[in-house]
Amino acid sequence: MGGKSLDGGYEVNRAVHRDWKLSLLALFLIMGATTSLWAHAILKDSTPKLNSTVQGPDFDITLRYNVRIDGGRSRVRLVSPDGTVSTLKLADQASPDSLQTHAAGLKPGTYKLQWQVLASDGHMSRGEIPFTVN
Numbered sequence: 391m392g393g394k395s396l397d398g399g400y401e402v403n404r405a406v407h408r409d410w411k412l413s414l415l416a417l418f419l420i421m422g423a424t425t426s427l428w429a430h431a432i433l434k435d436s437t438p439k440l441n442s443t444v445q446g447p448d449f450d451i452t453l454r455y456n457v458r459i460d461g462g463r464s465r466v467r468l469v470s471p472d473g474t475v476s477t478l479k480l481a482d483q484a485s486p487d488s489l490q491t492h493a494a495g496l497k498p499g500t501y502k503l504q505w506q507v508l509a510s511d512g513h514m515s516r517g518e519i520p521f522t523v524n
């Protein structure tokens with residue numbers, strides 16, 4: 391039982407199997423890297439713009455991305471100067487790559503928008519937009 395030729399054959403089989411798994415892993419890594427290059431949501435433009443000053447107390451907020459995003463699974467939160475965080479109610483998407491909402495009753499000070507969006511490829515991205523209200 392278990393002669394040299396059988397053992398040898400087993401070793402070869404295992405080596406081939408391992409190579410096949412490594413190739414598959416490499417393929418998935420390459421696919422993942424490629425996908426992440428073109429499909430994650432990247433903020434292209436916003437109102438207010440990054441580090442800009444806007445006139446309060448009320449103004450519209452628009453965030454535009456490089457890809458389609460799922461508005462139903464995206465969130466925009468407003469961080470007030472005192473650290474209070476409130477979730478802004480999103481309007482219906484005017485275009486598939488953008489989010490719209492509205493800020494009301496803001497006193498002068500420094501604020502931050504925290505966004506979290508689900509891109510069309512199923513990946514979440516998040517970011518912050520600091521801005522000032524006059």
Ligand SMILES: [Cu+2]
Pocket residue numbers: 425426429430431509511512513
């Ligand atoms: Cu992605």
